[in-house]
Amino acid sequence: MLRNKDLALSLLLIVEGRSDIGGFGLPQLREVYLESNGSFGNEEIYHLDLLVADGYLLKKVASELLAASVQLTWKGHDLIDELRSELNR
Numbered sequence: 001m002l003r004n005k006d007l008a009l010s011l012l013l014i015v016e017g018r019s020d021i022g023g024f025g026l027p028q029l030r031e032v033y034l035e036s037n038g039s040f041g042n043e044e045i046y047h048l049d050l051l052v053a054d055g056y057l058l059k060k061v062a063s064e065l066l067a068a069s070v071q072l073t074w075k076g077h078d079l080i081d082e083l084r085s086e087l088n089r
Contacts, residue, residue, distance in 0.1 A: 004043070008047050010037070014032050022060075022071070052070070055075050
């Protein structure tokens, strides 16, 4: 699967705009992404995994009370700035 910087930025911006101190729930992330893009599948999951693996997002595991969530790291904020200027947004 090819890397898609637009997709990565879209996912990061959703997390940035909606997170609180505990991050942003993955089910909600999927819903928000679906509303604006119409689909959420393997490509989006792949990119989320890449962002977590490279330290741009911190993934918090689900518990009995809370769904799994993601939170931007400092590195993730820097990547948003970098991709915005690269993609001229």
